[in-house]
Structures are given as C-alpha cells and as structure tokens.
Amino acid sequence: MKFSNEIKVGLTIIVATLIFILGIRYFEDLPLFDSTYDLVAEFDDAAGLIGGNIVRVNGVAVGSVNDVYISETTGKVMVEFHVNPNIPVTEGSFATIAGFDALGVVRLDLTLGPASAARIPEGGTVAAGTGSDLMADLTAQAPEMLDSVGEAVGQLNDVLAEANTMLATPESDFRQTLNAAKGSMQQIEQLLASERDRIASILANADSISADLNAALGEDGQSVQDLMSQMEETLATLNEDLEAFQETNEQINTLLTKLNEGEGTLGMLINDPSMYHRMDSTLSGLNDLIADFQANPGRYLKEMKLVDLF
Amino acid sequence: MVKLTLDIVTNPLAAFGRYSRLLFHAFGAMPELSTYRKNLWEQMVRIGVDSLPIVMLAAGFSGAVTTVQTSYQLVTPLIPRSIIGAIVVPSMILELGAVVTGFILAGRVGARIAAELGTMRVTEQIDALESMGLNSIGYLIVPRVLAGIVMFPVLYVAACFVGIGGGILIGDLGGFVPAEEFVDGAREFFQPFDPIFGIIKSLVFGFLITSISCFKGYYTRGGAEGVGRATTQAAVASCVFLLLADLVLAATLL
Amino acid sequence: MISVSNINKSFGEKHVLKDVSLDIPEGETIAIIGRSGSGKSVLMKHLIGLLKPDSGTVAVDGIDINAISYSELRRVRRNFGVLFQGGALFDSMNSFENVAFPLRTFTQMGEDEINEVVKECLAMVELDDVGPKLPSELSGGMQKRVALARAVALQPRYIIYDEPTSGLDPETSNTIDDLIRNLADRLNVTSIVVTHDMHSVLNIADRAAFIYEGRMHWTGTIDELHRSDDQILKAFVTANEYKIGLS
Numbered sequence: 001m002k003f004s005n006e007i008k009v010g011l012t013i014i015v016a017t018l019i020f021i022l023g024i025r026y027f028e029d030l031p032l033f034d035s036t037y038d039l040v041a042e043f044d045d046a047a048g049l050i051g052g053n054i055v056r057v058n059g060v061a062v063g064s065v066n067d068v069y070i071s072e073t074t075g076k077v078m079v080e081f082h083v084n085p086n087i088p089v090t091e092g093s094f095a096t097i098a099g100f101d102a103l104g105v106v107r108l109d110l111t112l113g114p115a116s117a118a119r120i121p122e123g124g125t126v127a128a129g130t131g132s133d134l135m136a137d138l139t140a141q142a143p144e145m146l147d148s149v150g151e152a153v154g155q156l157n158d159v160l161a162e163a164n165t166m167l168a169t170p171e172s173d174f175r176q177t178l179n180a181a182k183g184s185m186q187q188i189e190q191l192l193a194s195e196r197d198r199i200a201s202i203l204a205n206a207d208s209i210s211a212d213l214n215a216a217l218g219e220d221g222q223s224v225q226d227l228m229s230q231m232e233e234t235l236a237t238l239n240e241d242l243e244a245f246q247e248t249n250e251q252i253n254t255l256l257t258k259l260n261e262g263e264g265t266l267g268m269l270i271n272d273p274s275m276y277h278r279m280d281s282t283l284s285g286l287n288d289l290i291a292d293f294q295a296n297p298g299r300y301l302k303e304m305k306l307v308d309l310f
Numbered sequence: 311m312v313k314l315t316l317d318i319v320t321n322p323l324a325a326f327g328r329y330s331r332l333l334f335h336a337f338g339a340m341p342e343l344s345t346y347r348k349n350l351w352e353q354m355v356r357i358g359v360d361s362l363p364i365v366m367l368a369a370g371f372s373g374a375v376t377t378v379q380t381s382y383q384l385v386t387p388l389i390p391r392s393i394i395g396a397i398v399v400p401s402m403i404l405e406l407g408a409v410v411t412g413f414i415l416a417g418r419v420g421a422r423i424a425a426e427l428g429t430m431r432v433t434e435q436i437d438a439l440e441s442m443g444l445n446s447i448g449y450l451i452v453p454r455v456l457a458g459i460v461m462f463p464v465l466y467v468a469a470c471f472v473g474i475g476g477g478i479l480i481g482d483l484g485g486f487v488p489a490e491e492f493v494d495g496a497r498e499f500f501q502p503f504d505p506i507f508g509i510i511k512s513l514v515f516g517f518l519i520t521s522i523s524c525f526k527g528y529y530t531r532g533g534a535e536g537v538g539r540a541t542t543q544a545a546v547a548s549c550v551f552l553l554l555a556d557l558v559l560a561a562t563l564l
Numbered sequence: 565m566i567s568v569s570n571i572n573k574s575f576g577e578k579h580v581l582k583d584v585s586l587d588i589p590e591g592e593t594i595a596i597i598g599r600s601g602s603g604k605s606v607l608m609k610h611l612i613g614l615l616k617p618d619s620g621t622v623a624v625d626g627i628d629i630n631a632i633s634y635s636e637l638r639r640v641r642r643n644f645g646v647l648f649q650g651g652a653l654f655d656s657m658n659s660f661e662n663v664a665f666p667l668r669t670f671t672q673m674g675e676d677e678i679n680e681v682v683k684e685c686l687a688m689v690e691l692d693d694v695g696p697k698l699p700s701e702l703s704g705g706m707q708k709r710v711a712l713a714r715a716v717a718l719q720p721r722y723i724i725y726d727e728p729t730s731g732l733d734p735e736t737s738n739t740i741d742d743l744i745r746n747l748a749d750r751l752n753v754t755s756i757v758v759t760h761d762m763h764s765v766l767n768i769a770d771r772a773a774f775i776y777e778g779r780m781h782w783t784g785t786i787d788e789l790h791r792s793d794d795q796i797l798k799a800f801v802t803a804n805e806y807k808i809g810l811s
Contacts, residue, residue, distance in 0.1 A: 008355050009359060051502065345669070441641055441646040442646075
C-alpha cells in the first residue's frame with residue numbers, strides 16, 4: 001500500500017509532537033497522560049532552587065519546579081511547581097528548600113498536612129517551611145552558644161585546677177600521702193558511683209545536642225529555632241550538672257582536707273604516728289615469737305599435741 | 311593584488327546581498343500557496359520523512375557512544391553512576407540531537423537541493439518556469455525552505471528519542487549504568503527549557519541548510535562542473551554556518 | 565508587437581549588447597541571427613524579462629516590461645511560449661505532465677480537458693505516444709518537440725525559439741522547421757527564432773535581424789537578405805551555405 005505524501009508527512013509530524021511532549025513529561029517526572037497539579041510557594045531565599053528541580057514528598061519525587069522568580073510586588077521569591085495530581089496537598093502542608101546549592105542538588109521538600117484537611121486548590125499557595133538556610137541560622141546563633149560552652153569549659157577548668165593543686169600539695173611524707181590518697185580514692189569512687197547517674201545525664205545531654213544537630217542537617221530536619229532553644233536548655237542543664245559536679249568536688253575537697261588534718265578514723269590512722277610505732281612493735285613481737293618458735297619448737301608443739309588430743 | 315584583497319571582502323558581502331535578496335523574494339512569494347502546495351508535501355517527504363532512517367541511525371550511535379565514553383571517564387566511585395544519564399540526556403537534547411541531524415541534512419538534503427536546482431538552472435528549466443509566468447523562487451525555493459523549517463524539528467525529536475534510547479540501552483546492556491539510574495540522573499538535572507532550545511536550534515538549522523543550499527543551487531553557473539561546485543559549496547557552507555549558528559544560539563539563549 | 569529600443573547590457577567588464585533596437589510586428593516570423601556569442605540569446609532573454617537591460621526599454625504590446633511589477637511581468641510572460649535550446653523539460657515529470665504543467669498551473673481546466681489538450685499538443689508535434697516517457701528516455705529532437713508542445717499548450721501569442729535546430733541532424737531539423745512554420749500559419753502567432761542556422765532561416769522566416777558583436781548590424785526581409793551586399797552579413801550567410809552544401 002502506498003501512502004500519499006500528505007499522510008506520510010502528517011503522521012510523522014504527529015508522532016514527533018507526541019514524542020516531544022511525552023518525552024518532556026517523562027523527564028520532568030510527570031504522569032504521561034494525566035493533568036498536573038500546579039502550586040506556588042513563597043520564600044525569602046531560593047537557596048539556589050531553579051526550574052526543573054525535583055519536588056519530593058517524604059523522599060519520593062512527585063513533580064518538579066516550573067519557575068523561580070522574584071515577585072514584583074512583594075520582592076519575595078515565588079516558586080511555581082507542579083506535582084502528581086493524586087498527591088493530597090492539604091491545608092497545613094508546607095514546603096522547604098533542601099539540599100546543597102554548592103553541589104547543585106537543590107530540591108523542594110513538601111511536607112503534607114493532615115489528610116483530613118481540605119486540599120489546596122489548583123494554583124494555590126503552599127506555606128513555606130522555615131528551614132530556608134540552615135547554616136546561616138546556625139551561624140547567627142553561634143556566638144551565644146559559644147559563650148555558654150566557654151563558660152561551662154571555664155568552670156570545668158577551675159574544678160580541674162583545684163583537683164590539680166590538691167594532688168600537687170605535698171603533705172607529710174610521700175608514702176603517707178599516697179596511702180591517704182589511696183584511701184581517699186576509694187571514697188571518691190564511692191562518691192562518683194553515687195554521682196554516676198548525674199554524669200551520665202551530662203553526657204546524654206551532650207549526646208542529644210549532636211543528635212539534634214544531625215537531625216537538623218538531615219533530610220527531615222526540624223526547625224533550627226526549635227533546635228536552638230533545645231540546645232540552650234541542654235546547655236543550662238549542663239551548667240546545672242557542672243555546678244552539682246563542683247559541689248561533689250568541694251565535698252571531696254573538704255574530705256581530703258579533713259583527712260589531711262587527721263580528723264575521722266581514717267585520718268587518725270593516717271595521721272597518728274604512735275599508731276605506726278605500736279603496729280611496728282606488734283610486728284617485731286610477732287617476729288620474736290616466730291624466732292622463738294623456730295628455736296624451741298617443742299615448747300610450742302607440746303601444746304599443739306595437747307590440742308591434737310582434743 | 312589590491313583588487314584581490316578587496317574581493318575577499320566584497321565577494322562575501324555581494325554573496326550575502328544576493329542571498330538576502332533571494333530570501334526577500336521567497337518571503338514575498340510565500341502567500342502564493344497554490345503555486346507550491348504540491349511541491350511542499352513532496353519536499354517534506356524528501357527532506358523529512360526520507361531522512362528519518364539515517365538520522366535515527368546516526369543519533370542512536372552517538373547516544374550510545376556518549377554513554378560509553380562518559381562512563382569510561384567517570385573513574386571515581388564517589389560519583390554516582392546516575393550522573394551518566396545526567397550528562398548523556400542534556401548533551402543529546404542540547405547539542406548532539408540538533409547538530410548530528412544538521413550535519414546529516416547538510417550532506418544529504420543540502421547537496422541534493424543544490425544539485426537539483428543547479429541542474430535546473432544550467433538546463434534552463436528555471437528560465438522555462440519563469441518564461442511561463444511562474445514565480446520560480448516561490449515554486450522551487452519556498453517549499454524547500456518551509457519543508458526544512460517544518461521537518462527539521464521533527465527529525466531532531468526523532469534523533470533525541472533514538473539517541474537517548476540508544477544511550478539507555480547500551481548503558482543497561484553493557485553494564486555501565488542500569489536504566490533506572492540513568493533516567494533518575496537525567497530527571498535530577500532536567501531543564502524543561504533544554505528541549506525548547508533544541509527545537510529553536512533545529513528550526514534555525516533547518517532554515518539555514520535549506521536556504522543556503524537553495525541559494526547555491528539557484529545561482530549555479532557553468533554547466534555540469536558548476537553543478538558539482540554548487541553541490542560541494544552547499545554542503546560545506548551549510549556545515550560552517552550551522553556551527554556558527556550553534557555557537558551564536560548557545561551564547562545568546564543559554 | 566514587441567519593440568526593443570536602444571538597450572545596453574554588460575556582464576561585468578563584458579559589454580554584450582550595444583544600443584540594440586528591434587521592432588517585431590504582430591504575426592511575423594523573425595529570425596535573430598548571428599555568430600555564437602554575438603549576444604542573440606541575451607537579446608532573446610530580454611524580450612521576456614529574464615534579463616534586465618542596463619539602459620533602454622523593452623515594450624510588449626506597449627507595456628515597458630522593466631517598469632512593471634514582478635507579478636505584472638509574469639502576467640505579460642503568459643503571452644509567450646518559449647522553446648529553450650535543450651528543451652528545458654522538467655526532468656522529474658514525464659512528457660505528458662510536462663505539457664500539462666502550464667495548463668494545471670494557469671488554467672482551471674479539469675483533468676479530462678487537460679488530457680484532451682495535451683493529446684492535441686503532442687499530436688501537433690507528431691509525438692502521440694510519448695506521454696508516459698520521462699525526458700531522459702527521449703532523444704534530443706523528441707525532447708525539443710515535447711518542449712514545443714508545452715510551449716504552445718497555453719496558446720501563446722508569441723513563441724520564442726532558442727536555437728531550435730542546433731545539435732539536431734538535418735532531417736530532424738527540417739521536421740522542426742516545418743513545425744515552426746505550421747504553427748505560425750495555423751495559430752497566427754508571432755515567432756521569434758534565435759538561430760545561427762541559415763538553412764532554417766531561409767525556410768521559415770519572413771524577416772531577419774543580424775547581430776554582430778553586440779550591435780544590431782542589419783535587419784530586413786529574406787529577399788533583402790539575398791540581395792544585400794553587406795560584407796559581414798554575406799560572410800556569415802555564405803559560411804552557412806558552405807556548411808549546408810557539405811552536408
């Protein structure tokens with residue numbers, strides 16, 4: 001069968017047009033035949049978002065950005081995008097710009113509102129999430145945070161310095177001090193054991209700071225404002241913990257002082273030289289006894305036999 | 311010697327002047343649809359439909375080769391393989407699709423147009439048309455240029471389709487990048503303006519190739535040798551101006 | 565009535581037509597003769613506006629064809645039928661379509677009517693059965709006859725023949741000459757024959773115009789041509805007669 005020129009040309013043009021339109025839709029990640037659902041979001045900062053970037057819901061690509069431009073009236077960044085029409089973009093949904101501009105992979109993350117709420121109409125505006133520029137917010141909060149951290153570290157330093165001086169102070173003879181310290185350490189250990197929970201909570205708090213930071217940098221990051229307030233809280237807790245720790249240290253300190261001054265049983269033991277001498281004479285008596293036993297074992301063995309007979 | 315130097319400047323200028331005048335006449339003849347309607351369909355088939363197989367063959371291979379070479383150059387495992395798709399698809403859409411089609415058409419269509427019109431000129435067929443009271447420019451040139459403008463974008467779409475298809479196929483079968491990753495990468499960096507730019511480019515290329523070839527053929531002189539010269543010049547000039555236009559369009563529109 | 569007055573034409577440095585004037589009255593058969601390269605073909609192209617003179621005018625039925633618009637010029641051209649040197653048949657069409665082409669392009673005729681007219685025209689040039697053949701399948705003489713059929717299809721008032729017998733054997737040349745004379749008698753057209761073939765001129769023309777080195781050197785009737793004692797003209801005519809004598 002021979003086709004006329006008109007049919008050949010017409011068919012070729014129609015097929016090419018179809019391929020062109022469907023091809024664009026395919027690479028824009030749109031349903032090939034359904035209509036799309038156009039929406040708008042308003043931002044202060046586009047953070048490198050451009051037309052063609054992907055729109056995701058819970059990490060699934062559902063559409064793409066049509067156009068990004070500055071509104072002539074408000075001066076804000078208007079982001080026009082479209083999503084698959086079966087995505088329920090309800091009231092309460094919000095959009096955030098995510099990814100790294102430096103790597104060229106910026107995208108629009110859409111967080112859906114409650115399923116029960118009304119759908120945002122075609123062409124409607126989706127609220128903008130706050131996480132527009134994570135690093136900038138973090139930088140803005142940095143001095144405050146550093147102050148808190150600096151304070152905490154200073155306090156820690158003080159504590160350590162005191163401990164240092166304590167350890168460095170030469171008291172009576174070295175052995176005595178060492179013994180005293182040994183004994184003290186046991187008490188400190190006990191003390192620390194009792195304080196373990198508190199120390200653990202300090203570390204846990206520090207842990208949660210980095211966890212929060214991680215979350216913020218991660219894909220489902222919470223608002224940095226939230227994070228910062230949490231961080232401040234954490235630092236306050238840390239502060240309290242450090243104060244408590246200092247108290248503990250002071251207790252240890254007084255204990256050590258008392259020990260040194262010979263107060264308490266342990267102190268007496270350590271500090272009373274007569275005790276030492278008495279112990280010494282006891283030991284020398286024991287020594288004589290053993291020597292006597294070695295010299296005249298019979299004397300002692302008789303008594304032993306007697307015992308045996310029993 | 312002075313005259314020769316002057317000719318280097320004046321000859322291209324004169325040629326450009328005659329080319330513009332030819333286009334001007336062609337534009338004027340466009341409303342007389344009845345004189346060329348039949349020819350238009352004929353030329354659309356010969357420029358467009360008949361060029362499809364060779365264009366698709368060339369585009370399929372360039373898509374496949376681009377994929378293989380891109381994956382060969384991506385040596386670091388730090389870069390995801392999907393980047394192959396992100397490189398092959400835009401290069402096909404922005405550059406290769408239109409330029410590969412353009413070069414093939416410059417050789418296939420441009421040379422044929424120039425030979426056809428050149429022969430008609432030297433055998434006085436163009437004079438015969440004119441002497442009958444027909445507008446030879448309207449009858450011969452308008453349908454060819456229009457067919458070029460209409461059919462070149464069609465060929466471009468076919469080239470992109472087959473080229474990207476060839477890239478996906480060779481990437482998947484050759485184990486360079488799975489089809490899904492290829493498409494994912496392409497989607498991540500897809501700009502809706504790219505294919506529009508490609509269409510604009512192919513419209514310009516289609517116009518340039520057909521109009522330059524018509525110009526060379528229509529003003530052929532000197533018998534069979536002249537026809538041969540016109541044919542070669544048409545193909546070469548089409549390629550040169552195609553590359554120039556490519557650069558100008560990329561610089562102004564991208 | 566075609567009147568050419570004082571036209572000049574140069575191609576680059578080459579001055580081809582120098583102050584040429586010629587009047588061609590209605591119904592006459594005029595032969596424009598001259599040696600190869602004398603400018604007679606260039607003069608012929610001026611008659612239908614394919615070339616524009618650098619100075620001077622060409623008037624067809626009183627209309628200066630270089631002063632009118634292109635679309636008006638094309639209307640004037642429809643009064644002409646031109647037989648080009650090589651026939652200039654459209655080689656993408658067969659003989660029938662070549663003859664039918666002007667009818668399809670310029671008339672509202674239906675297919676049946678076109679069929680009839682084309683057959684008539686082909687019969688006139690004694691080629692009834694070449695309709696489906698492509699020009700490349702025809703001999704040079706046959707091509708010229710088909711081209712002649714095409715030239716007369718629209719019943720023009722003027723027919724221009726550019727070297728109608730060149731490159732043909734004497735017998736075919738005679739056939740073409742007969743056709744030209746028959747057409748002139750039957751259709752009462754004005755014929756302009758551009759040729760260097762004196763045999764043909766003597767057979768068909770009423771009048772002759774001799775171009776020598778770009779100038780209109782001599783014009784007159786065939787009788788006057790025989791009696792003329794212009795040396796240059798005589799040389800041209802005798803050279804031709806010598807050639808005829810040989811063949």
